[in-house]
Amino acid sequence: MRWVKKLCMKGLTAMALADLSAAAMEVNPPPSPPTNQVIAIMGARLIDGRGGDPLPDSVVIVQGKRITAVGEPGQVEIPQGAEIVQAQGMSLLPGLLDSHFHSQYNTNTPVTYQLHHGITSFRDPGHPLRFYDPVKTTNAPMPRVFLCGAHLDGPPTVWPDQAVVIESAEQARRTVHSHVDRGASAIKVYFRLELAHIRAACEAAQERGVPVTAHLELVNVPDAVWAGVRGIEHVTSFGTALASPENVARFTEAVRADSSARRELRHWLWSTIDLQNNPALQPLLKLLLTKRVTISPTLAIFERRAGIKEGTAAQAAAFETMKAFVGVCHQAGVPIVVGSHTSAPFAEKGRAYQREMELLIECGMNPLEVIRAGSLETARFFQIEDRLGTVEIGKEADLILVSGDPSQNLEAMKQIERVLLNGKWIELPE
Ligand SMILES: [Zn+2]
Structure with a gap:
């Protein structure tokens, strides 16, 4: 455990050491949007990445860089001032x-x-x-x-x-x-x-x-x-x-x-x-x-x-x-x-x-x-499944919208409509 000794000598606490060993980090963390930015993605078929049946009609709320609500229409409150994205006919998946x-x-x-x-x-x-x-x-x-x-x-x-x-x-x-x-x-x-x-x-x-x-x-x-x-x-x-x-x-x-x-x-x-x-x-x-x-x-x-x-x-x-x-x-x-x-x-x-x-x-x-x-x-x-890889509350908002239903036919995965990276929309080529 030489590295531990080396770091201890630099005066890091035991807590910091635990953080270091647990975190699998990207080398280029994307910038975060303001925490008061809210996006509501409405009406998409939700395929959450866990392998279960899709949710045919969903509402997903993203606040700042995080997913804060996932559910069916009526179950989820749409915050005031949210950017509403109508996604009927599309499927919403994790990035x-x-x-x-x-x-x-x-x-x-x-x-x-x-x-x-x-x-x-x-x-x-x-x-x-x-x-x-x-x-x-x-x-x-x-x-x-x-x-x-x-x-x-x-x-x-x-x-x-x-x-x-x-x-x-x-x-x-x-x-x-x-x-x-x-x-x-x-x-x-x-x-x-x-x-x-x-x-x-x-x-x-x-x-x-x-x-x-x-x-x-x-x-x-x-x-x-x-x-x-x-x-x-x-x-x-x-x-x-x-x-x-x-x-x-x-x-x-x-x-x-x-x-x-x-x-x-x-x-x-x-x-x-x-x-x-x-x-x-x-x-x-x-x-x-x-x-x-x-x-x-x-x-x-x-x-x-x-x-x-x-x-x-x-x-x-x-x-x-x-x-x-x-x-x-x-x-x-x-x-x-x-x-x-x-x-x-x-x-x-x-x-x-x-x-x-x-x-x-x-x-x-x-x-x-x-x-x-x-x-x-x-x-x-x-080793990042605690923060990425599915559409679930608390995860960082890397999301994609595709047209059609990839749960029936993966050809739909070639029809990328929108990409959200860490809560920010990416500009896609025409
Ligand atoms: Zn290779």
């Missing part, structure tokens, strides 16, 4: 959260890819904190940005300008503390980081109350989870936990020799996986549930179609197995969240998140479950 988005010194894509499409928060799993300096200083409205800092990798690292190369357990611990001191609200470990160093990073992260999420190719998911990892980025991270030992050996040997081999071989590895008769599957699901692991599958980047964009039939079949695996995890009760990975081969520019939602439907989730995945579940993954 969406993206578990996996990357940007570099850029204040444009967070707005055009995210905010304009109803995504009011995202996490970048693994780009250095400095990439987001412009986001902190701009006056333009930005989604809330949650960061992990530079990802922790082992040598030879794949992304030298984005990683911290870890050579010892002590260095792993030091890096985690330094990242959290500078604003990281989660830690990302990458696939060349060896297991002992993953464990050290997880121990340090636990001291600070932040989760560790992992992109894996060489280390097995169960080993990483036993070491303390609580999030898995990319469905492909599960390949080595589900394939036969011979095929796993072939895969890991090739990737260890040349990191870029993972790109070709992942789909090959998944084309060999049989989910029906798989002795590893049930123990894996049990472990994920017991340890409360969240999966951010980012399916859209792995989508392959036979004969299109050089996709082969074997790759398309492998992708079907990836989707089936996500479906099995969901059925078992493992939390699934929505991560766009910024861009995807079969999504228009800025629409990877929407493609990911469609693919989760193909995994067997229903629209309300997918919306819950992109709101409450992702907020839980970020």
